[in-house]
Amino acid sequence: MRPEPPRNADTVAEVGEFGLIRRVTAGRTQPPTTLLGPGDDAAVVAAPDGRVVVSTDVLVEGVHFRLDWSSPEQVGRKAAAVNLADVVAMGALPTALLIGLACPSDTPSSVVEGITAGLWQEAAVAGAGVVGGDMVSSATLVISVTAMGDMGGLEPVTRSGAQVGDVVAVCGRLGWAAGGLAVLQRGFRSPVAVVGAQRNPEPPYAAGPQAAAAGATAMIDVSDGLLADLGHIADESGIGIDIRTELLEVHPRLIDVAAALGADARHWALTGGEDHALAATFPEPAAVPEGWRTIGTVRHGSGVTVDGRAYEKPPGWEHWR
Numbered sequence: 058m059r060p061e062p063p064r065n066a067d068t069v070a071e072v073g074e075f076g077l078i079r080r081v082t083a084g085r086t087q088p089p090t091t092l093l094g095p096g097d098d099a100a101v102v103a104a105p106d107g108r109v110v111v112s113t114d115v116l117v118e119g120v121h122f123r124l125d126w127s128s129p130e131q132v133g134r135k136a137a138a139v140n141l142a143d144v145v146a147m148g149a150l151p152t153a154l155l156i157g158l159a160c161p162s163d164t165p166s167s168v169v170e171g172i173t174a175g176l177w178q179e180a181a182v183a184g185a186g187v188v189g190g191d192m193v194s195s196a197t198l199v200i201s202v203t204a205m206g207d208m209g210g211l212e213p214v215t216r217s218g219a220q221v222g223d224v225v226a227v228c229g230r231l232g233w234a235a236g237g238l239a240v241l242q243r244g245f246r247s248p249v250a251v252v253g254a255q256r257n258p259e260p261p262y263a264a265g266p267q268a269a270a271a272g273a274t275a276m277i278d279v280s281d282g283l284l285a286d287l288g289h290i291a292d293e294s295g296i297g298i299d300i301r302t303e304l305l306e307v308h309p310r311l312i313d314v315a316a317a318l319g320a321d322a323r324h325w326a327l328t329g330g331e332d333h334a335l336a337a338t339f340p341e342p343a344a345v346p347e348g349w350r351t352i353g354t355v356r357h358g359s360g361v362t363v364d365g366r367a368y369e370k371p372p373g374w375e376h377w378r
Contacts, residue, residue, distance in 0.1 A: 069169055070162040074192055077166060081173035082187075090152040090207070091186040100188035102153045102205060110206040110213065112143035118198035126241050129168045131256040132200070133175020139280065140204035141183045142260035142333040146278040148214040148269025149206030151185040151262065156202055159195030172200065183262045211269045214337070219275040219294035223338040225353040226345045228264040230254060231283055232307065232322060235329020236314050243318060251314050260333040264348060268337045271346045276337035282328040282373020287336055287361045294338075297358030299365060300327070304352045327363065328373045 069077055082095045093101035102109075116122060116139070122132045137154060144151050156176060160169065173187075180187050185204070237255025246252060260278070268276055275290045284300070291298050307322045315322035338355055339345050361372065 066165040072166045087186040095189045106208045110149040113203040116200045127256040129171025130175035133172040134179040136200045137176045137179035138258045140202040142278040144204045144206035145265025151183040151206045153188045153205045156190030159193045159199040214273045214276040216290045216293040219338040223355040226349040226351045227336045228349045229261040229334025230332045232325035232329045234331035235325040258333045273337040279334040281330040285373025297356045298361045300353040
């Protein structure tokens with residue numbers, strides 16, 4: 058359910074497509090990689106490395122976000138973050154975002170302006186620009202973001218390079234967004250730090266290129282849950298992974314919130330998505346960069362185990378389930 062807009066709020070239909078585009082692009086600054094931004098048939102983005110890393114995601118109102126839980130700015134920041142995290146998970150430096158936005162004609166223009174403001178804000182945090190996109194009419198509010206990045210002379214870190222004997226490490230928050238979702242689903246709006254993690258993820262943007270430079274053998278953005286996403290590395294690399302719970306740091310605040318809700322904070326950390334931490338494998342403990350936490354090892358076999366055993370619950374989010 059959306060909050061009621063002010064009675065005098067204009068709608069996107071009243072402002073018009075091109076009027077709205079002017080509103081959301083006026084006065085914005087771009088990074089040096091944006092050679093030609095919004096305003097022409099297409100943008101021009103520099104690719105110093107000669108290779109462009111590209112990823113796309115779609116966020117649908119009621120599935121990926123709710124405007125009674127998050128402000129339009131928070132929705133925009135989240136839409137940018139989920140895509141930018143995929144770019145840095147390849148070891149790349151983010152350069153640009155392309156935005157597709159579809160919404161009903163009676164959507165208040167302030168909602169679209171807020172979403173785009175959040176997109177610009179998060180892009181700036183990652184060092185990227187918003188270089189163009191499209192706006193169309195739709196029965197549902199949908200945000201599609203395509204993110205681009207530059208490898209900066211490094212080799213892409215894929216999901217298929219993990220080797221037996223590697224160590225597994227993570228950088229960023231785990232379980233916080235899942236805790237925030239649980240709080241919101243119970244009808245609460247605090248504690249703010251936990252709820253904020255669901256509304257506005259904070260991917261460790263610098264950690265992706267850092268891991269690539271340190272020799273990471275495989276890497277992934279934790280979007281669907283740590284066990285589920287490490288499962289992709291295990292499948293693509295043809296190996297097994299074991300996570301040790303004694304190495305998995307669970308913040309005391311998260312433990313307190315879980316206890317209050319009758320939930321398990323460790324389960325949130327193992328299976329909760331939407332924090333957009335990074336998980337990677339490294340050839341030896343000494344290769345793990347500062348700021349990363351070692352949580353397990355790569356072994357012979359297949360799949361992901363926890364303390365040497367199969368995890369007894371679903372490992373994370375799956376669409377259409």
